[in-house]
Each structure stands twice: as structure tokens, then as C-alpha cells.
Amino acid sequence: MSSTRRPSKAVYRRRRLVLLIVCVLVIGLLIWGISSLLGAGGDERGGGPTSVSPSASASTSASAETGETPAATPTPTPTPTPTGPAECAAPELVVSAVLDAASYAADVQPQLSLSIANTGAEPCVMNVGTAVQVYTISSGADVIWVSSHCQTDPADEIVTIGAGQSIAAPPISWVRERSSLDTCGTDRADAVAGGAYYQLVVSVNGIASQPATFVLD
Known part of the structure; x- marks a missing residue:
């Protein structure tokens, strides 16, 4: 009657090492995939440069940098109302x-x-x-x-x-x-x-x- 030969301890160690490497590779691929998705989503939401229309605060800042005084808006002079003859x-x-x-x-x-x-x-x-x-x-x-x-x-x-x-x-x-x-x-x-x-x-x-x-x- 023949008997089944059990693998040696060295074989078991090699198998566990291969399985560990495979797990690390799978986890690395998952992390890389998730990071790629998040990066693409950020660009779509406006992470890149956008054109900004000039605002009052931007004009004021520009005037401060150039040393120019912003032109004041003239206040209308009220017309006197006659008070009598x-x-x-x-x-x-x-x-x-x-x-x-x-x-x-x-x-x-x-x-x-x-x-x-x-x-x-x-x-x-x-x-x-x-x-x-x-x-x-x-x-x-x-x-x-x-x-x-x-x-x-x-x-x-x-x-x-x-x-x-x-x-x-x-x-x-x-x-x-x-x-x-x-x-x-x-x-x-x-x-x-x-x-x-x-x-x-x-x-x-x-x-x-x-x-x-x-x-x-």
C-alpha cells in the first residue's frame, strides 16, 4: 500500500511567500486605481485654472500695486428748491x-x-x-x-x-x-x-x- 508524500517545510514557505507577494501586488493595484479616480474627479470639478472676471476688489488691488488712485464717482449736486417769491x-x-x-x-x-x-x-x-x-x-x-x-x-x-x-x-x-x-x-x-x-x-x-x-x- 502506497503512502502520499507530504510537502516539505521549504515548499510551504515558498508558497506563503508567493501568496504574500500576490496580495501586496493586488493591494497596490487597488490603491493606484482609487488614486487615479480621485485625481480625475478633482480636475472635472474645477481644480484647473479658470477665467475670473475683474471685480471691484481686484481693481482696488491693482490700483494699490501701481500707485494709481481710483477715480471717484461724482455726487450729483441737488437742485435748490425755491422757497418763496x-x-x-x-x-x-x-x-x-x-x-x-x-x-x-x-x-x-x-x-x-x-x-x-x-x-x-x-x-x-x-x-x-x-x-x-x-x-x-x-x-x-x-x-x-x-x-x-x-x-x-x-x-x-x-x-x-x-x-x-x-x-x-x-x-x-x-x-x-x-x-x-x-x-x-x-x-x-x-x-x-x-x-x-x-x-x-x-x-x-x-x-x-x-x-x-x-x-x-
Whole structure:
């Protein structure tokens, strides 16, 4: 009866070594395959270079590197909104001298007044007080009387004059005397009468009227 011969220990060692080498090779191939897959997936997800559009931060960085100052965006200047009527001015504003008569008897004092008309299409504001009113009476080149020579308690009065509106000042009396700055509080000479012609010119805030002519009998 024949008997089966068992392999020697050296054969067993060679077999285990071959099996170990095969296992190492298989594991190495698996690791290499997994690494290749992961690397390919990274490239597909955008791992490579991409084009980037310029941004504000990139422009700022570039300006900082080159030493250039970025241009500032101008801020629009707001347009002023009108808050009310404009100041009255010629030629829309017309000042007129007003008399209560064309001639005056020897015992009658002329009543002097003025009117202010806004001939413009818009209302306007103006100081029409006695502080800016001046009445001047002259005979030819001779200035006879000026209301501001010895005026007392002048006052301001700001008014709005509507488009096409006229306003009038209360009348004042002229006592038919001459005036000057050095005759305040003293006796004054009488103005010449007996058919003498005079002219009245009034002004308000520097806007003067046309002369109004009258006669002292």
C-alpha cells in the first residue's frame, strides 16, 4: 500500500511567500486605481485654472500695486428748491409819484403819496417801509425839499406784491418849505409860490418814479 508524500517545510514557505507577494501586488493595484479616480474627479470639478472676471476688489488691488488712485464717482449736486417769491425789481416793478391835485392855492398844502405796481407774471417781495421811501421836490436843477433830510422813526415793512397788483402809501403833507440836513428843528425858508412849477419824484428801495409836475399859486 502506497503512502502520499507530504510537502516539505521549504515548499510551504515558498508558497506563503508567493501568496504574500500576490496580495501586496493586488493591494497596490487597488490603491493606484482609487488614486487615479480621485485625481480625475478633482480636475472635472474645477481644480484647473479658470477665467475670473475683474471685480471691484481686484481693481482696488491693482490700483494699490501701481500707485494709481481710483477715480471717484461724482455726487450729483441737488437742485435748490425755491422757497418763496423773488425780490421785486425793475422793470417789472413800477413806482409812481402821486399828487392829490395839479395846482395848489396859497393856503393849501400838497398831499404827496406813491404807488407800487407789480407788472410781472409772478408775485414778488419788497421792503416798502418809510425807511426806504424818499420824496424829492425840485424846481429845475434846484432841490427844494427831501423827505429823508429830517425824517424821524423810519421803519421797514416787508410785503408780498401779487402779479398785476398795486399798493399805495398813505399821503404825507408838504408844508411848502425848503429843507436841508442842517435845518432840522429850525425855521425854514418858504418855497416860492405865485405860479411856480415843481416836480415830485419818489423812490422805493432805489427804484425811482417818473416826475409828477404841480404848481404852487
